[in-house]
Amino acid sequence: MAKEYNFREIEQKWHQEWVKRGTYRVKEDKGRKKFYVLNMFPYPSGAGLHVGHPLGYIASDIYARYKRLQGFNVLNPMGYDAYGLPAEQYAIKTGQHPEKTTFQNIDRYREQLDRMGFSFDWDREVRTCSPDYYHWTQWAFQRMFEHFFGCPLPTSPKGEANVPKARPIEELTAYLEKYGTEGLDAYGVAQGEDLNFSAEEWKGWDEKKRSDVLMNYRLAFLGETMVNWCPALGTVLANDEVVNGVSERGGYPVEQKKMRQWCLRVSAYSQRLLDGLETIDWSESIKETQRNWIGRSEGAEIEIKAVSKKGDSEEETSFTIFTTRADTMFGVTFFVLAPESELVDKVTTPEQRKAVDEYIKYVKSRTERERMIDHTVTGVFSGAYGINPITGDKCPIYVAEYVLAGYGTGAIMAVPAHDSRDYAFAKHFDLPIIPLIEGADVSQESYDAKEGVVMNSPISPEKSVEYDGESLCLNGLSIKEAIAETKRFVKAHKLGRVKVNYRLRDAIFSRQRYWGEPFPVYYKKGIPTMIPEECLPIQLPHVESFLPTETGEPPLGNATKWAWDEKNRKIVDKNLIDEETVFPIELYTMPGFAGSSAYYLRYMDPHNDKALVSDDAAAYWQNVDLYVGGSEHATGHLIYSRFWNKFLFDLGVSKKDEPFQKLINQGMIQGWSSFVYRLRNTNKFVSFDLLEEQYDEAKKKSLYYYQGTEADPVYADISMVNGNVLNVEKIRQWAAEFRDAEFILNGNGQYIVSQAIEKMSKSKYNVVNPDDICENYGADTLRLYEMFLGPIEQSKPWDVAGIDGCFRFLKKFWQLFWDKDGSLAADDSEATAENMKTLHKLIKKVTADIESFSYNTSVAAFMVAVNELSNQKCRSRQVLSVLPVLIAPFAPHIAEELWEALGNETSVCDAKWPAFDEKYLVESSVRLGVQFNGKVKFSMDFPVDATPDEMVSQVMAADEAQRFLNGMQVVKTIAVPKRIVNIVVKPKG
RNA sequence: GCCCAGAUGGUGGAAUUGGUAGACACGAGGGACUUAAAAUCCCUUGACCAUUGCGGUCGUACGGGUUCGAGUCCCGUUCCGGGCACCA
Helix, strand or coil: CCCCCCHHHHHHHHHHHHHHHCCCCCCCCCCCCEEEEEECCCCCCCCCCCCCCHHHHHHHHHHHHHHHHCCCEEECCCCECCCCHHHHHHHHHHCCCHHHHHHHHHHHHHHHHHHCCCCCCHHHCCECCCHHHHHHHHHHHHHHHCEEEECCCCCCCCCCCCCCEEEEHHHHHHHHHHHCCCCCCEECCCCCCCCCCCHHHHHHCCHHHHHHHHCCCCCEEEEEEEEEEECCCCEEECHHHEECCEECCCCCECEEEEEEEEEECHHHHHHHHHHHHHHCECCHHHHHHHHHHHCCEEEEEEEEEEEEEECCEEEEEEEEEEECCHHHHHHCCEEEECCCCCHHHHHCCCCCHHHHHHHHHHHHHCCHHHHHHCCCCCCEEEEEEEECCCCCCEEEEEECCCCCCCCCCCEEEECHHHCHHHHHHHHHHCCCCCCCECCCCCCCCCCCCCCCEECCCCCCHHHCCEECCEECCCCCCEHHHHHHHHHHHHHHCCCEEEEEECCCCCEECCECCCCCCECCEEEECCEEEECCHHHCCCCCCCCCCCCCCCCCCCHHHHCCCCEEECCCCEEECHHHCCCCCEEEECCCECCHHHHHCCHHHHCCCCCCCCCCCCHHHHHHHCCEEEEEECHHHCCCHHHHHHHHHHHHHHHCCCCCCCCEEEEEECCCEEEEEEEEEEECCCCEEECHHHCEEEEECCCCEEEEEECCEEEEEEEECHHHEECCEECHHHHHHHCHHHHCCEEECCCCCCCECEEEEEECCHHHCCCCCHHHHHHHCCHHHHHHHHHHCCCCCCCEECCHHHHHHHHHHHHHHHHCCECCCCCECCECCCCCHHHHHHHHHHHHHHHHHHHCCCHHHHHHHHHHHHHHHHHCCCCEHHHHCCHHHHHCCCCHHHHHHHHHHCCCCCCHHHCCCCCCCHHHCCCCEEEEEEEECCEEEEEEEEECCCCHHHHHHHHHHCHHHHHHHCCEEEEEEEEECCCEEEEEEEECC
């Protein structure tokens, strides 16, 4: 009897062995080079893992194992992102406390992960919801609170490089004490607020006022921001949770509300986040996404004088506009303010007051979302006029919602000829349009392109105001030159300044939720104060009622023991609050991204209770060499994490400016959703091929009818379907709604379902569970198959059909090592040249493929090699003993088993990755196609080292060539060694 | 609207980066073994024409171009996916 490939036995055995031997435990080892591989840690949802989850884990595990075989000291950890909204939603849905469900889900995940044979060092596991872990989330938050961002101040320690970074807030307070805001260069003055004061003023203020002022600079700060507030749900909602002004869940009204929230000053790091992208090895598309998100734009801020007639007198104020098109100053025909801008109130004339107030009321009634979708032109005249400093023209100032308060200065100059939004507005309000680019036709639409030659700038010389004897003229310049020239002019005559703006917003950092990190903050007489560092972590109190409350009180308000006793430095009952020594603690919790922002640092030193990470560990592991995860985190986690790391880098905690050197974005594995069709208002289901399709233009989807009755699609579980044929008996047992249903079958007696490729999700009943695959084929087959499916970066639907091919391959691979009688086939016979060629071809291919993450082609290379060796009847130990090492990254269980069978006592993980030797691959001759006029006519063998001349003369001498040379003359010959021989001929004469 | 990435057999996907397109796998068809099934093995499988032989023609979304030679490079078009979006 041949020895059977018993994957169940093998895999179980090695799971136990690995644990017993501690095969995957990692220690810092200064003698070896480190390599840090990381997956985005999973969110343990109630549904468990589906086949899509392991894709990235397998890919990174292959790389980690490969690097280890190459002699690197590899860190490959795993943990759980366990705090946040989904965990809480799941708990609410199942009526269980999140503490309970989260730990249940984690256990289930662990069980599933363990089956797949990953080389994770579980001793380093982190859970964001564990106090040992969030201790350091809270710690980092406190440090952000205690820092501001900027270049060294005169009050900073001497000798610091003049680069902007996080600096202790004490340097700022020392400055303010000495100089006030005079000459201060620190990031973070609140938008639109005039924050200038003298040292005397500062000294005169009380603690509360100073605290408020410093909030404008702290990297973690309390700020007033507009949020989508849903009173019925008692929580803030994200933009995507609001649809048409009502909550997505429940349809409750949502209002715009200004709320005091904790925020992180991510925007301070805009330029560094942008610059850092140049130094990391990420895909161009994800870098581009981040660049868009950061949204740097270079432009100019220009001061505009405004006059409003109030009664008989004229009142003069001024405002600042931001533009990237300084060259279009001569085309300005009006100005626009954002409705939320504080200037609106200042400039509005009494005559226009009523109209403006009404307009602002209307704008306030609209949600952020409505404003995004609906671009109809709205606006109102303020009654005031702005004076264009370049032309001296007096242009009306409008208030319109198309100008956003949060970007730039909340005020713009409108150039209808060269901006489509201004154009639409000008047409609507019948305002003049002055074209500025030669040849641009602006009678139908604006000319927005940044190409062309400037004209009408000015229309006539007197239309350009003189400053110190100089007036601006841009006529004849290209747009680029005109922009530069205008900037120079504006700067030289102090009409404004050159300015860079970023779209990146500060992150709102608090949630009215229970299941998150509590803030280590208490309110001492209304002043937010940090709980002393050595008292951390502040543990999340257990509360029975964790649901958001209707009044908007955060659930932490239900905690009875939730006040800070400053004197005794501990948490006490909130009834003891006296505002003298016992103070209320912050009731908000941190958002999901708090815990996931620096977890990669914690893996380096997960049990340290003195620091987030020890200096030694951080110095050894540096940063993540290879990070694997979904691209959906491009503008979330991957921005926050980079921000967080840069902050910790400024503090010296993190040793690298960028946390993730190389990033691979694995694609999604989609599921095949299946639909059965129920005739409306009946319990009859009709086979899909019997339905008539009609396309509904209004709903933009197909509707289905059977004998005039509309049929509605209903999800059927993927396990009920074979191909596209429904197992009727099975579905009757699956859910009550089908038990007594009538199924109308097609002519073949089958019920056909319709199918769609969708994201794998429990609610779509298209989830394929990796456990079933492991059960039927084994983890090695699953690993191999998921890699074989295609490039890891690509999204693709799960199709179980091809898995047999990988299973067959592993069986063949296994059989290579065993004789018919079940004894080991490997012997001491010498490997043939053919054997060695196959082996080294494989080594070369697999090595190159792993380095470039082309795992699908390396699996194919294995299949070819095994077929060849099998045909060669190779028994040589010289060859066979290399194979388990090569396959170990992909299929570790079978590799270990064969490695042991070959008589090795150590784990295959500690073997050495084989080097390929070119000498086995060198051919004595190479077969090349011979072309005439670029068409391959026949093939010939050439010596590998043949020169072009030799190749050509060999072709000319060949009998086959005479056919094509007959009656022809040679025009040209092209011969590239090992590549191609081409003879260009044409008829003689 | 702007930006990014794509389009190759019935299917998933290869192609040394400009050098014989379709590796490998699935599916399909045919055959061997078997009482039978499963498992295993062998052959065929881009299209069309020829098939008693060689073989020939066309083919990488579409239209052009560069080149001895293009799936690969350039220009234009169409379609699909992703991101951003009154960001001045």
